[in-house]
Amino acid sequence: MNLGLYIHIPFCKQKCLYCDFPSYSHLESLYESYIDALCREITGQGVLFSSYQVDTIYIGGGTPSVLPAALLLKVIGALNKSFTITSDAEISMEANPGTVNHDMLTALRSHGVNRISFGVQSFSDTLLQEVGRIHTGDDGIHAVRTAQQAGFSNVNIDLMYGLPVQTLKDFQKSLRLAYELAIPHISVYGLKVEEETPFANRLASGKLILPSEEEEEAMYDETVEYLTLSGYQRYEISNYALPGFSCRHNLKYWNYSSYLGIGAAAHSFINGERLANTRDVRTYLKRVNSGQSPVEVKEIPDEPVQMAEFCFLGLRTAAGIxxxxxxxxxxxxxxxxxxxxxxxxxxxxxxxxxxxxxxxxxxxxxxxxxxxxxxxx
Ligand code: SF4
Structure with missing residues (x-):
């Protein structure tokens, strides 16, 4: 039976102002102990899932690339040792353009990572500053080119629209640049102001000026038109790929396939059961290091919920249900x-x-x- 693995790295250099993902800044002192615990969980799960063939791995976060390359290679080593990974497995890693260099990308590529996903969001320095990103537009370009030189042919970038002070022209510039960089996969998301983020506070106090609904819709329309006319297939609501470059791991989420999440805050979906590990990094360390399970939530949705999930996840894809x-x-x-x-x-x-x-x-x-x-x- 096939299985996808999701590995969560819950660290970032700095929190972006819109982010409500389970990621934490200023926890550098925990990097090593977290990777040790993560490898311990990987080893344990490898035993439980020894009859499965892992055909996709996604190392996400947070920002996996804040870790030194040696720690990332340790994770990859533990995965290889503990799981049966198919020879054609898709192995993706998320990275921040501000935290990669040629040596790191070359090391990852030579250790089997074959897909890299950069959280570029925009190539405009002004917009990146507005949303609290640590990188510049040039860092984004440089990261993509360096990954291509390091041997990554399968590169994704995330772009965002609906950002404060963003104009349609700004957004068009980012889309065109992505195309010119010959990036085979582009994910495009509209900004959502999530509760309990700095942006939510600014919005409540009238200090966050967002594009109007019409402007946002124009950016959405531009994405669909420009990318499809440029040869990208829209294989999911927010995801566009050149033929052969759809993300096989993410398709598992939408196709209701099994995946196992490892690490703090990681979620799993195994044979109809949904599980979630604790979000708190220190609790995760304590539990894993004392031989306890980091799973905090375990539920088997009832059948009507499963049917609804199956439909609305599958309908996100171009193939539908x-x-x-x-x-x-x-x-x-x-x-x-x-x-x-x-x-x-x-x-x-x-x-x-x-x-x-x-x-x-x-x-x-x-x-x-x-x-x-x-x-x-
Ligand atoms: S880099 Fe990603 S995960 Fe980290 S704070 Fe920014 S949006 Fe959140």
Missing amino acids: SNDTFYRFFGKSLQQMFGKPLASLEAKGLICMENQSVKLTPLGMKYGNSVFQAFLP
């Missing part, structure tokens, strides 16, 4: 379970039915959230 796969998972047909919402969404032009599959239309991609709500029990 197929009747056959739904039936294989649940022993019931899509029509039987969701006939009414499907008919209503189709009448509104948000979904279409094609060859026994249901897919979002371009309008449905734009207003995905209202589609997904229709499946909730």
